[in-house]
Amino acid sequence: xxxxxxxxxxxxxxxxxxxxxxxxxxxxxxxxxxxxxxxxxxxxxxxxxxxxxxxxxxxxxxxxxxxxxxxxxxxxxxxxxxxxxxxxxxxxxxxxxxxxxxxxxxxxxxxxxxxxxxxxxxxxxxxxxxxxxxxxxxxxxxxxxxxxxxxxxxxxxxxxxxxxxxxxxxxxxxxxxxxxxxxxxxxxxxxxxxxxxxxxxxxxxxxxxxxxxxxxxxxxxxxxxxxxxxxxxxxxxxxxxxxxxxxxxxxxxxxxxxxxxxxxxxxxxxxxxxxxxxxxxxxxxxxxxxx
Ligand code: AMP
Numbered sequence: 001x002x003x004x005x006x007x008x009x010x011x012x013x014x015x016x017x018x019x020x021x022x023x024x025x026x027x028x029x030x031x032x033x034x035x036x037x038x039x040x041x042x043x044x045x046x047x048x049x050x051x052x053x054x055x056x057x058x059x060x061x062x063x064x065x066x067x068x069x070x071x072x073x074x075x076x077x078x079x080x081x082x083x084x085x086x087x088x089x090x091x092x093x094x095x096x097x098x099x100x101x102x103x104x105x106x107x108x109x110x111x112x113x114x115x116x117x118x119x120x121x122x123x124x125x126x127x128x129x130x131x132x133x134x135x136x137x138x139x140x141x142x143x144x145x146x147x148x149x150x151x152x153x154x155x156x157x158x159x160x161x162x163x164x165x166x167x168x169x170x171x172x173x174x175x176x177x178x179x180x181x182x183x184x185x186x187x188x189x190x191x192x193x194x195x196x197x198x199x200x201x202x203x204x205x206x207x208x209x210x211x212x213x214x215x216x217x218x219x220x221x222x223x224x225x226x227x228x229x230x231x232x233x234x235x236x237x238x239x240x241x242x243x244x245x246x247x248x249x250x251x252x253x254x255x256x257x258x259x260x261x262x263x264x265x266x267x268x269x270x271x272x273x274x275x276x277x278x279x280x281x282x283x284x285x286x287x288x289x290x291x
Contacts, residue, residue, distance in 0.1 A: 028144035034189035047088025063130030198272035201239035223247035
């Protein structure tokens, strides 16, 4: 199927109406462009699971603070279109900022309390409300059966899951595994900002997670011990500035005390210009097994 690029909400709705009338199920992959194999993996899963894949490319001003890289965020619609087409996307929604926010200022925003304030939210207090607002708007425009998000942005996924549950938005949210470079660095559109030595140093995030998993596998059940181990690993890398390292509940993202139940390891560090994040699942004990 040849990809069709659509710049307006009304044209997209018309195109989708025709597809739905023909009985097609719709999968949706929202992105900010600068597409890489991580984005492609979401599109490929979507095209296996649904009849028509819609992807969006929109660099959403609401989720950037005044000091962040909104103006310089990488943009290349031609290359992105080719990657999306190869990954099975049928409709590519690429609206302008005016199309998405015709009134300029946005008076209505979606705030997912608590989950949004932790970790990434501590240093970016308006970020997740910008994400939740645009994702709510995109889900309302596209109306997909299933929307696909990467576990790479684990806190974002938790915020969206909670928003969809709280607001009874009729879409299934599907988290997809992190796609990594050969040396373990999680793929990110912002990795292009890394200088050569920083690129090598950036692998320390994956290394910290691996050491955390290894300790848990060897029986360590204290979340603090695992967090400290990951933090010390990142702090030992001169080019990395630790932001946080913790073991958290997968739904609330609250820090846990013991590795029991559904726990995720989160790490974040500044390496040169970019702020890098990574995460991994970790083996835990069954509820009641820890004394
Ligand atoms: P972004 O364009 O950065 O907003 O990302 C769009 C979607 O792609 C989000 O759901 C991300 O979590 C996902 N994504 C970004 N990088 C990766 C990756 N390395 N592996 C899997 N998913 C990713």
